[in-house]
Amino acid sequence: MRICVFQSCFEELQASVGKSESQQLCMNPGVFTTQHHVSHKTIHKKTAKQQIDEAVAEGYDFYLNFLWGTHDDSLAGIDAIRYFESLNLPHAGVQSSEREQSKWDFFAEAKRAGSPLVPGIERFPLFVKPASSYGSMFIDEHSLCRDEAELESCIQRLNTLMRPVRIQRALALGHQDAEQYTNACEAAGRDSTDIVVQEFIAGEEYSVVVIAMGESPVPLIPQRAKYKQVGDSARILTLELKFDAESGYELMSENEDPALWKHLQETAVEAFTTKKMYTNGMGCDVDMRIGQDGRAYVIEVDPLPVFFYPTGSQLEDTDVKYGFPGAYRAVINTYITNYFLKNPGARGARFVELESFFDDMPMTGSALGKDKEIIALSPLKGSAINLGCGTGRLGRALKSDPQNQITHLVGVDISNKRLDVCHREGGYCDLIHKRMESFLATRTESVDHIFCGSALEFLPMEVMDFVLARCFQLARCSITIVIENPETSQKYKSALWNAVHKYTMDHSESIRTFQIQRGWSLRSSATDDGRLVFHFQRHESV
Secondary structure: OEEEEEEEOHHHHHHHHOOOOHHHHOOOHHHHOOOOEEEEEEEEOOOHHHHHHHHHHOOOOEEEEEOOEOOOOOEOEHHHHHHHHHOOOOEEEOOHHHHHOOHHHHHHHHHHHOOOOOOOOOOOOEEEEEOOOOOOOOOOHHHEEOOHHHHHHHHHHHHHHHHHHHHHHHHHOOOOOHHHHHHHHHHHHHHOOOEEEEEOOOOOEEEEEEEEEOOEEEEOOOEEEEOOOOOOOOOOOOHHHHOOOOOEEEEOOHHHOHHHHHHHHHHHHHHHHHOOHHHHOOEEEEEEEEOOOOOEEEEEEEOOOOOOOOOOOOOOOHHHHHHOOOHHHHHHHHHHHHHHHHOOHHHHHHHHHHHHHHHHOOOOOOOOHHHHHHHOOOOOEEEEEEEOOOOOHHHHHHHHOOOOEEEEEEEEEOOHHHHHHHHHHOOOOEEEEOOHHHHHHHOOOOEEEEEEEOOHHHOOHHHHHHHHHHHHHHEEEEEEEEEEOOOOOOHHHOHHHHHHHHHOOOOHHHHHOOOOOOOEEEEEEEOOOOEEEEEEEEOOOO
16 A cells, blocks of 8 residues: 655744654654555645645555644644544544544543543642643643642743644634633633643653554553652653653563553553543553552543654654554554455445355355364364354364364354255354454454464455454454465466455565464465465463
């Protein structure tokens, strides 16, 4: 695909957060994939509509929107995003509706929904920050207030610092008298809706990225915030400290505190769900602090889960690198697949044609021996899913082997008539008429083994990565993928199968280069009739 990435102007972004090194703020998905051609467009607030029109005229296949600006700054953001959204082009990214919300909107929704846990607003010490800023803007040692006097002083200081911001916001929102709007905000004091006054949570700060796969949340490895401590001050991530060379995030090991690891991920998923972050096609990054009661309190939800910063940089996405199957490449392809799950368009029509083709093909339910060489890797125990099960030949081979103890077998296929054969010949506990990516996008229950025989080649490249990533997330023990090799497979030598060849892609190299997580190994082989077998095994110690 030809992908266009929209980004706010780096120089303006650096000025807004007080940062001078542009490299660390450059979000560049292109360096992490060779499957797509990625172009970048730096969008300026004053010329956003014209620049977007010019980019669209170049005819890209997909767009990633990383525009970030709000009404409070000079960056391209809300208005530019809203205009782009009106064009109804294939995309994933930050939404105008999200940028228009403040932190208070999320906190109010969290309290209404009953989750996740967020800080209270009554007891000192209190922490004060702008409700719509980012990058720790206007946060310093004065933001932590231990009594009413410090709170009043902090708010007065913020009133001075935020006056230009409030005037700019008033003008952007169309207020006739910007000075009057700003004066009203200042007069409201702690009750102003554009500042957040919350109880300070003094414990460790953590971050958990949640990737949307369809509407399903996938939490990654929790990260602990680390930053240079100055004197005896409280652990506050100020603007200066956030970008200090000694600051950053470190991956948490599950072994050091399994209960906390699980709690952080569960809390992040609650935030994802409450804020409906699947709607942006990407997910979110959830910042939390641990209270004295040992519970995680959400302090912010960031709509950009992955920043695609350079490898080795201060804020590299190490949680994606080590915690998401397929790493960056699969994340990009997941974003694309998320869009087409909601907007199938021509792709949906393609699968309807494919379903019709398989419905009309002669049904065969025999030849179990052809699949025994695929499944005879080791005795298999537990539950299993057979993606693209067809007439169920592979599933019956699984169940017929006396060494196996398959307790529950689910078959998934797009052809109703082939599922009818499965039902008639038996062997499956559940049969599901669905495209495999749609099935996996809603499946949340883990399974011991996943099999996919001669079906992945019918998926577009990015959907294949989505499916494979989801298999790794759901499978506890093994994943076995079989694909037909068009050059050697006997199947494609028949006139009947030659007709379906236009629907297939050779994914063999993409499977070989798919970045698997620690604890998994790959063994590949070829069958006598020209099929390629990829068997991923999870080590027992993981």
